[in-house]
Amino acid sequence: MNNPTSACPDIGVWRAWLDHEHETLQLEQHLAECPDCRRVVDELREDAALVRGAFAMISPAQTTVPSGADIAVARERLDWERRHSLATPSVVRSREPIPMFLTRISIPWRIAASGLAAALVLSVLVSVTPEGRARAAGFLAQFRSQQVTAVELTPQTQAEIMRTVTALGNLGTINTPSGLTARPAAAARGGAEQTPPPTLAEANQAVGFTLATPDPATLPAGLDKTPRVQVMPASQERFTFDKAKASAYFKSTGHPEVTLPDAFDGATLVVSMPSAALLQYSSSSSGAKEALVLGEAGELVVDVEGKVSLEEMRDFLLGLPGFPPTVVSQLRQITRWNETLPIPIPVQVNWQTETFRGNQGLLLNDNSGVGSAAIWHESGRMYGLAGSLKATQLQRIADGLAVR
């Protein structure tokens, strides 16, 4: 038996040696001379091999590793979540006691909302007529929101929609015509810290119609009777399909078989978002949780320019890789698609159709009963009401709305 010429290294040294993280000539010499260490090394090698084999089973498959597009989607999503997380401390805890319900609903809501563009496209595209007939069939050539309907989304379909919508961006170019977003009193958005919030009268002027307000008697006790007003200016987004860009994209994502039909090249989807006002009624006493938000907006209008036929656009979009079938089928079931705005609702939120002031709308409740929200159309306006209130209270406030 050989006696090793040096003291035996500890197992850590041997383990590092196996990984080529600790290589010296002395170690190899020692190993050659020391049967004890050879036993240690053999055992370490066996353990390592077993772990390596086990880990090979749980490593992500090639198809699971995130693509560049996946990373871009994740980056987008982070921004949404980040905005939410920034808003939470400043809004909920200090200045504005906005109900938990609103903030809780807002993440899925916002995520879902991002998918609304796609949902819109789907329900709207059906209204497209070829350019020549557009004028004759004017009422069919555009989408004009007149009523709302619910489209249920699971977190998974939300993610799928986000992916699809992000992918849509690769099929053309999006631009926001400048000049259309600027409105004088709408400065509230940018310069809130410097300029005082607009008064109701200013808001009326900015949105272009007279805002309805709740009957003060219907407001929950403790809420200020004077709202804080915000105005969001009207804006327009144009999305123009680009065949070359789309082909390059489909090729890069391994779907060379998908192409943008010729008629789409240059076709433009024009989404005109109405100006809107937001009236917030909150409690002046600190610690009170009640709050109410009333939003009013004009109609959302979507036009299509170009020579795309209805069926082509519909088939194409429904066939986009990744668009969740459950959402597609819900959208297909909307009969009056050219005037029905799909409202994405996360599955964890309860909803039911409800009549508000004689108009069919949606009533949303989260499961905890912390709050509720209502949304409906009335005389060419869109109304949303949400608060840390029971549905019956909300209904009463809705009924009391009037131009004062």
Added chain:
Amino acid sequence: VNGQDDLADQSVLNLADAAVSPETGRQRSALVGSTFDALFQRFYSELFGLVYRVLGDRMETEDTLQEAFLRLSDDAGIQARPEAEVGAWLRRVAINLAFNRLRSAKRARARLDRVGRLERSDEEPSDNEMLGPSGLVIRQEERAAVRLALAEVPERQRDCLLLRHSGYSYAEIAMTLGMAIGSVGVLLARAEHAFRTAYRRQTQA
């Protein structure tokens, strides 16, 4: 950031805004600077691999990474550090979040069930893994056994094991776990031995 703006973003009626395009979303979200973007690009994929090994579910992995990067975005101090340190910090956060998620007892069972379903549809068997449906079920159970065994290994050893077998160097491991490079070997050796014992128990159970 303008608080009012955020408030508006939360409004239920902000439907107009709801029709935002992805590109517009990008314009509106210039909340964090280019450093952060670079870090996101640089580390997303590798962290995905790390967390996916723990959770075995794409969606859960994405959620976990969102949380990790959300924390990074809130911490300008960390972002300003050298990239290697940011990477170490992110790995630490991501691993902790991943195991917390796994540990959450009630969800664990449902999750493992779901992992079973998801992976079967999610992952195409590789060439040497064309086992047919029953084969895939077996692989599924094997994967679950690996993850359960990993969760049994003491925390530091477990993290070391995960990092090493996800391909990190001893230097990176040392930096992530806040220890001397010279101590990585012994921690890893113990970790592998502990894993082997736990894994044997899992597969024999």
